[in-house]
Amino acid sequence: MNKTVIDAHNISKVYNRETIPVYAINNVHLHVEKGEFAALVGPSGSGKTTLLNLIGGLDKPDSGEIFINGVDITKLSANRLINFRLQNIGFVFQSFNLIPVLTAKENAEFIMLLQRTGKKDRELRLSQLFRQINLEEKMNVRPAELSGGQQQRVAVARALASKPQFVLADEPTANLDSKSASNLLDLMAKLNSEENITFVFSTHDQRVIERARRVITLVDGRIAADTAPSDTSVAHQYSQ
Amino acid sequence: MLSVAIGLFAGIAVLALYKGMMQSRVRTVIYSEMAHIQIHQKDFKKDYQPSYTLGVGDKMASVIAGMKEVKIIAKRSIAQGMLSTATGSSTIQINGVEPRIEYQVSQLDRKIVKGNGFHQEKRNEILVGKKLADKMKLLIGSKLVLTFTDTAGNIVSAAFRVVGIYQSQNTSLDELNVYVEMKTLNELLLTGTSFHEIAILLTNDNDLLPVQRKLKQLFPGDLVETWREISPETELMVRTVDEYSYIIMIIILFALAFGIINTMLMAILERTREIGMMVALGTTRIKVFTLVLAETIFLTIAGTPVGILAGLFTTAYYHKHGLDLSGMGKEMMASFGFNTIIYPSFPIEKLLAIMLLVTGTAVLSCLFPAFKALRLQPVQALRR
Numbered sequence: 001m002n003k004t005v006i007d008a009h010n011i012s013k014v015y016n017r018e019t020i021p022v023y024a025i026n027n028v029h030l031h032v033e034k035g036e037f038a039a040l041v042g043p044s045g046s047g048k049t050t051l052l053n054l055i056g057g058l059d060k061p062d063s064g065e066i067f068i069n070g071v072d073i074t075k076l077s078a079n080r081l082i083n084f085r086l087q088n089i090g091f092v093f094q095s096f097n098l099i100p101v102l103t104a105k106e107n108a109e110f111i112m113l114l115q116r117t118g119k120k121d122r123e124l125r126l127s128q129l130f131r132q133i134n135l136e137e138k139m140n141v142r143p144a145e146l147s148g149g150q151q152q153r154v155a156v157a158r159a160l161a162s163k164p165q166f167v168l169a170d171e172p173t174a175n176l177d178s179k180s181a182s183n184l185l186d187l188m189a190k191l192n193s194e195e196n197i198t199f200v201f202s203t204h205d206q207r208v209i210e211r212a213r214r215v216i217t218l219v220d221g222r223i224a225a226d227t228a229p230s231d232t233s234v235a236h237q238y239s240q
Numbered sequence: 241m242l243s244v245a246i247g248l249f250a251g252i253a254v255l256a257l258y259k260g261m262m263q264s265r266v267r268t269v270i271y272s273e274m275a276h277i278q279i280h281q282k283d284f285k286k287d288y289q290p291s292y293t294l295g296v297g298d299k300m301a302s303v304i305a306g307m308k309e310v311k312i313i314a315k316r317s318i319a320q321g322m323l324s325t326a327t328g329s330s331t332i333q334i335n336g337v338e339p340r341i342e343y344q345v346s347q348l349d350r351k352i353v354k355g356n357g358f359h360q361e362k363r364n365e366i367l368v369g370k371k372l373a374d375k376m377k378l379l380i381g382s383k384l385v386l387t388f389t390d391t392a393g394n395i396v397s398a399a400f401r402v403v404g405i406y407q408s409q410n411t412s413l414d415e416l417n418v419y420v421e422m423k424t425l426n427e428l429l430l431t432g433t434s435f436h437e438i439a440i441l442l443t444n445d446n447d448l449l450p451v452q453r454k455l456k457q458l459f460p461g462d463l464v465e466t467w468r469e470i471s472p473e474t475e476l477m478v479r480t481v482d483e484y485s486y487i488i489m490i491i492i493l494f495a496l497a498f499g500i501i502n503t504m505l506m507a508i509l510e511r512t513r514e515i516g517m518m519v520a521l522g523t524t525r526i527k528v529f530t531l532v533l534a535e536t537i538f539l540t541i542a543g544t545p546v547g548i549l550a551g552l553f554t555t556a557y558y559h560k561h562g563l564d565l566s567g568m569g570k571e572m573m574a575s576f577g578f579n580t581i582i583y584p585s586f587p588i589e590k591l592l593a594i595m596l597l598v599t600g601t602a603v604l605s606c607l608f609p610a611f612k613a614l615r616l617q618p619v620q621a622l623r624r
Binding site for chain 1: 513523525622
């Protein structure tokens with residue numbers, strides 16, 4: 001049996017509690033094991049990003065518990081939560097969010113500097129990561145000189161640089177053309193299968209959904225379906 | 241960076257301008273009006289009685305002239321009186337001087353704007369100030385009558401001919417003071433070779449107080465005053481302007497602070513997503529705070545040499561060539577005793593204080609933007 005990395009119980013997130021309450025996430029249970037390649041799908045406003053933010057420790061639920069590697073992150077103080085994110089969770093954002101004044105290598109190195117990784121280890125890890133994302137020749141180039149697909153690959157390298165327990169990706173292919181999206185998925189799938197890195201990503205893209213080994217469908221803040229990709233009729237219905 | 245540079249430049253320029261103005265005023269007071277030190281009979285200045293001459297004036301003069309700190313001395317006879325012409329009369333102070341010496345002590349000859357000054361072979365010649373000449377409609381060659389009391393208490397009147405009109409940087413003094421030859425005035429006052437005042441110019445300004453102390457010991461019965469005591473308004477003005485320069489510095493620093501706050505808030509606003517992403521990835525709040533602080537300090541460090549060099553170069557240029565402020569009103573400047581050409585001089589000992597003030601202001605100003613950055617929530621920041 002694989003190790004559990006994400007274990008969320010009864011989590012809810014409510015906006016406008018005082019006026020007209022909107023349940024962005026409503027009593028959700030989620031269990032993700034090491035090595036999963038899971039897609040969160042659902043229509044706009046279904047709560048995909050909110051759920052990713054909650055399990056990523058970027059936001060706090062109004063109720064429920066979220067255990068990451070056995071640690072209840074809802075009980076951590078702000079500073080401990082930041083440190084927990086640094087050591088355990090990798091993020092890939094829809095709009096890349098690379099620091100424009102840093103080179104691709106420096107962007108990925110940034111997180112290791114926060115972890116106080118030694119120079120030798122950093123260099124080793126960076127060359128390994130850039131080889132994996134196939135951007136070795138672009139290491140010293142600033143983000144503005146990279147294509148969208150290349151920038152997102154650098155973002156993946158940055159997410160992996162800290163050796164996280166899992167990577168959360170919020171619509172990672174939304175700003176990419178189909179070829180770049182396909183390349184990125186190839187990369188993520190390869191990292192998942194060869195290095196057993198856990199990926200949880202939100203998406204609208206049917207091609208992405210088809211590559212996932214698990215599809216969790218959210219509707220109105222609730223999990224409507226949690227299926228293997230061979231049975232994605234619900235997911236397909238809501239991804240259109 | 242620009243606001244720091246401009247803040248420093250403005251601070252240096254303001255201090256240099258004020259110091260230049262005050263130095264100019266003090267030099268005018270010393271070298272053109274009253275010299276470093278004056279000695280009078282102790283009661284003379286109470287009511288300017290002509291009989292209160294310096295008892296052993298010539299002896300005193302030779303002793304003082306022999307002192308190593310003393311550059312030159314001038315003897316003066318003084319009478320309060322009335323100047324009358326066909327058009328009217330005016331209250332004046334009559335200064336009896338030895339022209340050749342007086343020309344060196346108060347540069348009286350350099351102030352003459354009309355006429356040639358005293359002629360050795362002629363008597364009853366008078367120099368009047370331009371303001372008085374304009375008021376009394378006096379021209380070169382005009383005749384006037386001076387009336388005053390002599391040492392015996394008699395009213396004396398004597399006719400004089402205008403041989404020169406002078407103009408100093410202090411129009412109030414120009415209206416009040418006239419100059420005649422000392423021997424002529426002494427004859428009329430019946431003081432013989434006695435006189436009322438010894439004006440002393442020193443070689444070095446810093447010897448002022450030691451020399452005063454020495455003279456007080458040498459002549460305990462007489463009144464030995466420095467220019468600061470004779471002209472307390474100048475001393476007060478120097479101090480007041482010094483304080484004003486700090487007030488202006490504070491205003492400049494306020495402007496600088498708002499400039500920095502604005503710059504750093506803009507920087508944070510523009511990089512909200514970036515900061516949100518950094519916090520999301522694991523940058524602690526204290527590191528975000530330090531980042532804003534460090535950025536401000538780097539900008540300050542980058543702006544400081546630019547501001548200092550620009551300020552010092554500008555000051556040095558105008559120190560050499562003079563800054564003409566006649567556009568501000570020559571009459572107004574002169575009525576306060578200021579020259580219209582100012583030679584700014586930066587008090588270099590204040591450079592460190594200015595740098596610390598500017599840096600301190602920069603650091604304090606970035607606190608608000610830094611706290612603003614601290615409060616950014618990654619979820620909200622990433623949505624922008």
